[in-house]
Amino acid sequence: MYRTLIIDDEPLAHEVLQHHLQRHRDIEIAGHCYNATQALSYLANQQVDLLLLDINMPALSGIELLKVLSKPPLVIIISAYQEYAIQGFELDVADYLLKPVSFERLSQALTKVRKRSDEQHSVMPSFIVLKVDRERRKFNFDDISLIEAYGNYLKVWQGEQVTLVSSTLKQCLQQLPAQHFVQIHKSFVINKNGVCAVDNEHVFLAGGKAIKVGKSFKACLLSLP
Structure with a gap:
């Protein structure tokens, strides 16, 4: 789409x-x-x-x-x-x-x-490179389920594994393919492929994690399965 x-x-x-x-x-x-x-x-x-x-x-x-x-x-x-x-x-x-x-x-x-x-x-890469401590680390798009703003850092969720990276949500989002990732809250970006269910207020990811949808991001629900 x-x-x-x-x-x-x-x-x-x-x-x-x-x-x-x-x-x-x-x-x-x-x-x-x-x-x-x-x-x-x-x-x-x-x-x-x-x-x-x-x-x-x-x-x-x-x-x-x-x-x-x-x-x-x-x-x-x-x-x-x-x-x-x-x-x-x-x-x-x-x-x-x-x-x-x-x-x-x-x-x-x-x-x-x-x-x-x-x-x-x-020719689009299948991964994003982000700074973790003093090194730059590759994260495959398919492995990322959720990206969460955390002060001056981001939490990159790969299933239940969480990695703290040095970046802003806006900078990270610019490097992610829009057909797979969408921002649903000022603090959350999700991988569409990991969505199990949605309602008017939440997106439910694999493993049962529920992510609240921000009021200004309601329109994004239309693009989710």
């Missing part, structure tokens, strides 16, 4: 894109933002795989938003103005669409996104 954030100051644009995306089963609409400031706030707490991004928005443009993001996800720019296309492609967007967007043209853009994603994943 591609968690997708729609960023456009026109409500009608959101409705059109949502209508087209309903026919793409691998696209999950993670949220709607109506200006770049909202999007920055959302992306500070949530990971997504794809941005559908307008250019002309109040205060901060879509181009300026991309320049601010240190590690942007895949991006399809959707604009009424073609003159920003060169700037968009210089920022390595997957495609540039002109409004009004047809289902066929959006589908072509999503095909490019899937191809680029496959290429990225084919």
